[in-house]
Amino acid sequence: MTRAQINWWAGRLPVGMSVAALGLVAVVLTTGWERNLADEGAAAHLFQLLIVGELPLILLFLLTSERIATRHAITFLLAQGFAIALALGSVAFFGL
Numbered sequence: 479m480t481r482a483q484i485n486w487w488a489g490r491l492p493v494g495m496s497v498a499a500l501g502l503v504a505v506v507l508t509t510g511w512e513r514n515l516a517d518e519g520a521a522a523h524l525f526q527l528l529i530v531g532e533l534p535l536i537l538l539f540l541l542t543s544e545r546i547a548t549r550h551a552i553t554f555l556l557a558q559g560f561a562i563a564l565a566l567g568s569v570a571f572f573g574l
Contacts, residue, residue, distance in 0.1 A: 488539035496561030
């Protein structure tokens with residue numbers, strides 16, 4: 479893989495992972511999956527893995543981005559920040 483391909487994937491995968499985490503929250507809310515457990519269940523662990531798994535990809539995106547194209551990098555970082563805030567905010571709002 480070239481540096482540009484790595485940067486392309488590293489820029490888009492974290493956003494997709496945040497959307498998947500938000501989708502997981504939506505599934506838990508609509509189906510009631512693991513709502514009456516005394517401890518965290520599989521859904522909580524999947525959510526945590528999705529969110530924490532984004533961090534190395536964001537770092538890889540920053541390391542492989544061209545220094546000239548800062549507008550491009552800032553756009554992806556803002557999209558990532560919005561997506562992760564939406565996923566984490568939904569967990570906080572619904573008290574999951």
